[in-house]
Amino acid sequence: MDAVLEELKTGIRKFRMGVYPENKDTYVKAASEPQTPHALIVTCADSRIDPELITQSQPGDVFVTRNVGNLVPAYGEMLGGVSAVIEYAVTALKVRHVVVCGHSDCGAMKGLLHPEALEKMPTVKSWLKNAHAALSVASSLAKPDEEPGVLMRRLTEENVLLQIQHLRTHPSVAGAAARGELTISGWIYDIGKGEVRISEDGSRTFVPVTIQGESE
Template sequence: MEDILSQLKAGIRRFRTEVYPEQAEKFQTAATTPQTPHALIITCADSRIDAESITSSGVGDVFITRNIGNLVPPYGEMLGGVSAVIEYAVSALKVKHIAICGHTDCGAMKALLNPAGMESMPTVKTWMRNAAAALSVADSLTTPEDTHESRLKKLTYENVLLQMQHLRTHPSVAGAMAREELTISGWVYNIGTGEVRITEDGSRNFYPVTVEGDLSGDEKA
């Protein structure tokens, strides 16, 4: 335990001596200026996901909330932290965009495919009900040729699409979208390749954010 805390302290020292000095002015401005993030990113609590790094965002650029499976409970069913973050981001901070970011090799999606593994974690099991419909859709699209990996991939994409539907049930989101003050998108981040695929405008297709020389194509959920 103490070794882990020592690692964290070492990281703080590096931040104070290497990172902070290079951005001191930005941090000082942030400390005295109300935050004005332009987007809310709802992503997974997985320790391998760093939304700020993926989007090259700086101090104060994005409002972020993380939870197991990047889930958004439908409004009214589980009013809690996620719902409060969404309402605050839209109503108080006036973010212009909300992105729901799933990812490859997601433990939450694996748990949906193997629910027996959640029996010793009743709170997690209850939370994952918010992704049940995604599992049903993915199962309906499964063919005899599908492997465990391909089922996991389908479920990951379907879960992002489902959470986007749930997001639209929140009054603050529905109102802002109706006034054309807010847009939403769904992302799937590939941990191994760094690729991010995005769906928007109601499409089921996830298109890669390409870079020069990238030959990736679109991908249906």
């Protein structure tokens, strides 16, 4: 018996017995109408991140693509799955907002800081070339006496900002943004704190999304 598969099946049964019946109307509606997501979220493949849960989105609300490091290759350099998702989301689905979401404790960012750990993963190493400029910026801003965690945090932020720059090189994005039909933001999700910090309107500063009783 495949223990992992059985665990997944248990989850499916719980979904069918509890979650689906409680939300049947939502799923029936989603299946009977064309999808009209309002946002595209580009985030990391890290298993600890659940974009729909974090944003409390319903089926059909957000279009999601995930990859190691939440990277967006500049247009023309690595045309593939990520580029196709972006083009489809913006051109066909007419999403009105694109999010590039990084996160705390990201393995891809650790790999950038410690490339020797990637020697047995040449494909990952090659993919992370899309973030090398972020590493250069983060390292150039480092202070001699700062703790390693500070560099990691800065690199995670710089990577999100870099991927937004790459995103803007895609013709579909550039056109929609020029027409005022598309906006972009960068997010950092802190897994342990449940906190999301957002860079809006081209700002380099990531501001926490506060809840009642919190201060920014």
